[in-house]
Amino acid sequence: MLDMKFIRDHLDQVEQRLATRGGEISLAGFRQLDERRRSLLTESEQLKAKKNSASEAIAKVKDKSQVADQIAAMKEVSSRIKALDDELKVVEDELQHLLLTIPNLPHPTTPVGRSEADNVLIRSWGEPPRFDFAPKNHWEIGEQLGILDFERAVKIAGARFALSTGAGARLERALISFMLDLHTTEHGYTEVLPPFMVNRASMTATGQLPKFEDDLFKLVDPDFLLIPTAEVPVTNIHRDEILKKADLPISYTAYTPCFRREAGSYGKDTRGLIRQHQFNKVELVTFVHPDDADAELERLTGHAERVLQLLELPYRVMALCSGDIGFSACKTYDLEVWLPGQNAYREISSCSSFGDFQARRGGIRFREDDKSKPEFVHTLNGSGLAVGRTLVAILENCQQADGSVVIPKALRPYLGGMETIPSP
RNA sequence: GGAGAGAUGGCCGAGCGGUUUAAGGCACCGGUCUUGAAAACCGGCGUACCGAAAGGUACCGUGAGUUCGAAUCUCACUCUCUCCGCCA
Numbered sequence: 001m002l003d004m005k006f007i008r009d010h011l012d013q014v015e016q017r018l019a020t021r022g023g024e025i026s027l028a029g030f031r032q033l034d035e036r037r038r039s040l041l042t043e044s045e046q047l048k049a050k051k052n053s054a055s056e057a058i059a060k061v062k063d064k065s066q067v068a069d070q071i072a073a074m075k076e077v078s079s080r081i082k083a084l085d086d087e088l089k090v091v092e093d094e095l096q097h098l099l100l101t102i103p104n105l106p107h108p109t110t111p112v113g114r115s116e117a118d119n120v121l122i123r124s125w126g127e128p129p130r131f132d133f134a135p136k137n138h139w140e141i142g143e144q145l146g147i148l149d150f151e152r153a154v155k156i157a158g159a160r161f162a163l164s165t166g167a168g169a170r171l172e173r174a175l176i177s178f179m180l181d182l183h184t185t186e187h188g189y190t191e192v193l194p195p196f197m198v199n200r201a202s203m204t205a206t207g208q209l210p211k212f213e214d215d216l217f218k219l220v221d222p223d224f225l226l227i228p229t230a231e232v233p234v235t236n237i238h239r240d241e242i243l244k245k246a247d248l249p250i251s252y253t254a255y256t257p258c259f260r261r262e263a264g265s266y267g268k269d270t271r272g273l274i275r276q277h278q279f280n281k282v283e284l285v286t287f288v289h290p291d292d293a294d295a296e297l298e299r300l301t302g303h304a305e306r307v308l309q310l311l312e313l314p315y316r317v318m319a320l321c322s323g324d325i326g327f328s329a330c331k332t333y334d335l336e337v338w339l340p341g342q343n344a345y346r347e348i349s350s351c352s353s354f355g356d357f358q359a360r361r362g363g364i365r366f367r368e369d370d371k372s373k374p375e376f377v378h379t380l381n382g383s384g385l386a387v388g389r390t391l392v393a394i395l396e397n398c399q400q401a402d403g404s405v406v407i408p409k410a411l412r413p414y415l416g417g418m419e420t421i422p423s424p
Numbered sequence: 425g426g427a428g429a430g431a432u433g434g435c436c437g438a439g440c441g442g443u444u445u446a447a448g449g450c451a452c453c454g455g456u457c458u459u460g461a462a463a464a465c466c467g468g469c470g471u472a473c474c475g476a477a478a479g480g481u482a483c484c485g486u487g488a489g490u491u492c493g494a495a496u497c498u499c500a501c502u503c504u505c506u507c508c509g510c511c512a
Contacts, residue, residue: 038474038475041473041474041481042474042475042480044481045473045474045480045481045482046480046481048480048481048482049479049480049481051492051493052480052481052493054492054493055442055492055493056442056493058442058492058493059442059443059492059493060442060443064492067492070492071492071493072492073492074492074493075491075492077492078491078492078493242434242471373471374471
């Protein structure tokens with residue numbers, strides 16, 4: 001959510017900066033609601049002041065019959081206040097809903113562009129492997145090794161679900177442990193294991209609601225929603241709190257499954273593990289002082305990159321353009337891992353800075369010192385990494401001519417020293 | 425699922441229609457005293473919104489209602505705790 005006062009004072013500038021996201025966002029409705037709200041509020045509050053002082057005067061008189069006409073007059077005032085407050089509530093609800101549907105302002109360093117095609121290459125790491133045979137897709141490799149079973153997953157659940165078995169299941173568990181250990185021991189994150197279902201207030205704070213309800217899986221109980229990312233429960237750890245400046249930065253890492261409806265992506269990535277209704281992810285979430293947010297995005301992105309480096313998987317870092325960043329983000333770096341089976345780089349992590357956008361929605365604040373007013377913290381998060389896609393990258397990059405897959409060295413201690421997944 | 429109890433400021437806790445600008449205590453911050461510290465004493469100490477300011481308004485779990493006036497009365501809901509049942 002943007003600061004209402006900032007929008008009011010910089011209406012044209014806000015409109016222009018939002019326009020770089022594409023689509024059309026008009027703030028004419030905002031101006032109208034904002035003015036109506038303030039005029040109703042002023043009138044209502046003046047009448048309340050009058051009512052309060054009259055009540056005090058009436059209270060001092062013992063014989064109420066002497067002030068019967070005053071009491072009658074106040075009855076009028078009260079009903080007028082009620083009428084004003086009723087209208088005010090309608091206006092404020094509308095204004096609030098409008099504010100909740102306005103996306104974040106792109107960061108000044110976010111490249112301006114319309115689509116994915118305008119994203120900017122920042123750096124790349126590692127060399128795509130050369131094969132003296134035709135490299136296979138991960139679903140071919142996985143099925144041949146007997147570690148991925150898509151057919152049975154369809155039977156159990158449906159399309160866009162996967163069943164890992166044997167070494168596949170163990171590899172995924174190893175990846176989760178490996179990532180969590182790296183982030184907790186070397187990068188200073190605190191591990192958390194949050195709820196996988198959250199309430200509507202939590203989804204609203206991080207920005208999934210009210211606009212993207214269709215992307216979420218809902219339960220019969222309407223109060224609970226399945227998380228599409230650990231960002232939601234973890235960021236909400238500090239919702240409606242005033243943190244101490246000395247506590248910042250706060251860094252959490254969490255493994256959770258993620259549940260996404262993938263509405264509107266029917267044609268895309270229909271085969272394999274790339275796009276699933278349920279997938280595992282290790283997430284990084286940090287709360288920082290506003291002055292540190294820019295540097296923190298670089299650090300956090302580096303922490304996600306470190307996972308790929310230790311796994312020896314080639315990748316590149318892209319700065320998303322204004323037309324491609326998410327609703328709540330002001331700046332985003334995507335890490336794209338090389339996938340030989342697709343002969344392309346594909347997203348494996350998305351690291352974003354949200355400024356005070358989520359903090360304002362969620363009331364996450366800190367005090368500069370004991371005397372000063374609370375200010376909003378800045379929040380950031382990134383995948384560190386998407387576990388299913390990491391499995392895909394390992395299968396495709398580390399495949400051998402004989403159909404076996406060599407396990408990256410860093411992962412072997414988590415697999416009882418296993419060096420390869422042998423071809424059956 | 426059944427029965428009961430409760431929800432007040434960072435914490436404890438009083439208040440149960442108008443002397444509450446929410447008592448009192450603890451914690452915290454500033455000061456006096458002291459060689460220093462402690463103690464004692466004095467003062468300060470919530471959040472949000474409207475306003476150029478002065479100032480005003482709202483908030484005692486949430487939402488409605490009664491009343492000239494609600495932390496206080498009524499209704500609904502939510503959450504927490506205790507016991508019973510069920511359960512990994």
